[in-house]
Amino acid sequence: MVGEGILKGMAETARNFFGSYVSKDRLVTLQYPEQRDPQIEAARSFPFLVFDGADWQQGMRCVACQICEKECPPKCIFIEKSKDKKPDANGKLQFYPAVFNIDISVCMSCQICAEVCPFDAIKMDVNHDLSSDDRFGGLLLDKQRLAKSNQYYNSIHPTEAAAVDARRAAEKARQAAKAKAATEAKSDAVAKLAAATPAQPAIGETQ
Amino acid sequence: MIQTLDQIFVLAKHWLLSYLPAALQPLCSALISVATIILAFALLFAITTWLERKGLGRMQNRYGPNRVGPFGILQPIADGVKSLTKEDIIPITADHAVHFLAPVLLVAASFLGYAVLPIGRNMVLVNLNAGVLYFFAVGSMMELAVFMAGWSSRSKYSLLGAMRAIAQMISYEVPLVLASIVVIMQAGSLSTVSIIDLQATYTGIWPHWFVFTPWGFAGFVLFMVAATAESNRSPFDLPEGESEIIAGYYTEYSGFKFALFFLGEYIGMFATSGMAITLFLGGWSAPFSFLTWIPSYVWFFAKLLAIISVFIWIRGTLPRLRMDQLMNLAWEFMLPMALLNLFTAGLWHFMPSGSLRWLVCSTMVVVPCIFLSRGLKQKEKFQVRTYHYSE
Numbered sequence: 001m002v003g004e005g006i007l008k009g010m011a012e013t014a015r016n017f018f019g020s021y022v023s024k025d026r027l028v029t030l031q032y033p034e035q036r037d038p039q040i041e042a043a044r045s046f047p048f049l050v051f052d053g054a055d056w057q058q059g060m061r062c063v064a065c066q067i068c069e070k071e072c073p074p075k076c077i078f079i080e081k082s083k084d085k086k087p088d089a090n091g092k093l094q095f096y097p098a099v100f101n102i103d104i105s106v107c108m109s110c111q112i113c114a115e116v117c118p119f120d121a122i123k124m125d126v127n128h129d130l131s132s133d134d135r136f137g138g139l140l141l142d143k144q145r146l147a148k149s150n151q152y153y154n155s156i157h158p159t160e161a162a163a164v165d166a167r168r169a170a171e172k173a174r175q176a177a178k179a180k181a182a183t184e185a186k187s188d189a190v191a192k193l194a195a196a197t198p199a200q201p202a203i204g205e206t207q
Numbered sequence: 208m209i210q211t212l213d214q215i216f217v218l219a220k221h222w223l224l225s226y227l228p229a230a231l232q233p234l235c236s237a238l239i240s241v242a243t244i245i246l247a248f249a250l251l252f253a254i255t256t257w258l259e260r261k262g263l264g265r266m267q268n269r270y271g272p273n274r275v276g277p278f279g280i281l282q283p284i285a286d287g288v289k290s291l292t293k294e295d296i297i298p299i300t301a302d303h304a305v306h307f308l309a310p311v312l313l314v315a316a317s318f319l320g321y322a323v324l325p326i327g328r329n330m331v332l333v334n335l336n337a338g339v340l341y342f343f344a345v346g347s348m349m350e351l352a353v354f355m356a357g358w359s360s361r362s363k364y365s366l367l368g369a370m371r372a373i374a375q376m377i378s379y380e381v382p383l384v385l386a387s388i389v390v391i392m393q394a395g396s397l398s399t400v401s402i403i404d405l406q407a408t409y410t411g412i413w414p415h416w417f418v419f420t421p422w423g424f425a426g427f428v429l430f431m432v433a434a435t436a437e438s439n440r441s442p443f444d445l446p447e448g449e450s451e452i453i454a455g456y457y458t459e460y461s462g463f464k465f466a467l468f469f470l471g472e473y474i475g476m477f478a479t480s481g482m483a484i485t486l487f488l489g490g491w492s493a494p495f496s497f498l499t500w501i502p503s504y505v506w507f508f509a510k511l512l513a514i515i516s517v518f519i520w521i522r523g524t525l526p527r528l529r530m531d532q533l534m535n536l537a538w539e540f541m542l543p544m545a546l547l548n549l550f551t552a553g554l555w556h557f558m559p560s561g562s563l564r565w566l567v568c569s570t571m572v573v574v575p576c577i578f579l580s581r582g583l584k585q586k587e588k589f590q591v592r593t594y595h596y597s598e
Contacts, residue, residue, distance in 0.1 A: 003580075006524070006525065009524045009525065010520060010521070010524050012524070013266045013520060013523045013524045014520070016265070016266050016267070016268055017262065017265045017266045017520075017523075019268075020265045020266075020268050020269075021265070026268040027268055027269070027270060028268065029269055029270055031270075
C-alpha cells in the first residue's frame, strides 16, 4: 500500500531527531571558534618570513636573493633588494629585502617558495581562519605582517623547525670554526711576520 | 473568568473602539483585526523558520542555528536584517514592473485567505457565507504571482520553475478542493464559522471533528498532501528544485524580494493548514470536552504548530518526487480517491448511524486506496536505457 515506506522513513527521522537529544555521540559537529581540532603539523596555509631574536628587522633571515620570487608559480611574491648591506646571523654582510610583499589572494599555498629558499627564511604558516574587510590592501601582506619569530615557527612545525635549527647551528659552528681557523692562521702569519721582522728596523735604522 | 480569557482579544478590540467616534468604528475595527493577523502570522513565520532549521538539523544529527541569541532564537531577526541590507538586483532585460509586483502580489494573496479563517471563538475577520469558496479563490491567486515572477525575470530557469509550479499547483488544486467538498456536504454550509460550530460539540468527552470519520480522515489526508503540493514544499518542491533549475521562479530575486517570496510561501502554508484545521480538525475547539477551559485561540495555534511540525518532519524525511510521479500521484491516485470520497460521504449521510455505517464507509476508503496504490506501483517498469547518440 502507498505510504508504508513513507511511515518507515518518518520513523527513522524521528529516531534521529530524538536520538540527537539523548546521545551526544550523534552530534559530531565541532563548535568551531570555541572548539578546534588539534593542529596538524603538516598543515600549511600561506608563507611567512622567519626572523631570529627579538627584533624582526634585525633578525630577518631573508637576504633578498629573489629565488622564491622567480619560482613562485602564480607570481604572488614581490621583492625589492636593499641598496646597503646588513650583517646576518653569522655576522656576514648581506643584502636584505627593502620591500617583501605576498599577495595571499593570489597565493595558492604550493610551498615551492619554502622548498627553494636556501636560507630557511620563508616557511609555511598554519593559520587558516583569516579574513579581511579590505579586499586589496588587507590581502597584500607586507614585510612586517609576514615576519614571524623562530619561536612561532617552532611552535607550529616542531619537527621541521628543530631540523632547521640544528642545520643552522651546525652551519654557524662551521662558519665560526672556519673564521677561527682563518683568524688563527692570520694571527699565526702575523706572529711569524712579527718573529721575522725584529732585525729589520735595525737594518732600517742603519739605512 | 475563563470566558473573559477566551474572549480577551475581542474585548480588547471593543474597548479600543469605544474611544473612537461611531463613524470610524467599522473601518478601525477592520484595520485593527488585519494588523493583528498580519503581525501574528508574520511572527509565526519567524518562529517557524527557526523551528524548521532546528528540527531539520536535529533530524540530520546537527545542532541547527545556535549562534544568534540563546539556542539561535534570534536567527530570524538576523536573517531579516541580512535580507534587508542585501543588494536588490533586477535583471536588465526583466519586466521591471511585473518583476516588482510578483512578490507583493504573492504576499498579498497569501494573506487574503486569513479573512475567513477563524483563529478563535468569535475571532474571524469576516464571516462570509461563502467563506470556503472565497478561500480557494484567493488561494489560486498565488499561481498568478508565481507565473508573474517566472515570466518577468526573463530567465529560462525562472520560466521553467514557474511552468512547473503552475502545472503542479493546478493539478493539486483539484484534489484539494474535492477533498474539502465532503465537509461542505456534511456541514451544508460554506461558512467557516458554522463548519466549526458543527464540530465544536461533544459526545461524552469526544469531539465531533470530521477527521474522526472514514471520509473525513481520507479527506484530511488528501487535503494535507494536496496542501503540501500547493505550498511547494518538500517532497513536492520541484518548482524550486535547486539541483535542476537553481531556485525556480525566484532565481532572479535577491534581498528583501526573495525574503518576501519566502514569507508568502510560508504564509500560504499556514493558511492552507489553518483551513485544514477549520474543515477537519474542529478549528479552535478543544480535543476533549474537559479541556474547553483552555482559550480557543490557544487550541488553534497548537493545532497549527502541530501541522507545521509534521510538514517539517515530512521535509526532513522524503526526497523530491520526479515530475511523472508527481503528476501520476495527482491524477491517478488523489483525484479518484477524492471523487470516491464524495460518494463515501454521501453514503455516510444517508445510512443510519451505527457500526455498519462505519464498516461500509471504511471499506469504501481502504479498498480503493489499496487498489489505486497498486496501480501506482505497477507503473514502475525498469528497462535498459539505450542511448542513440552516444554510441
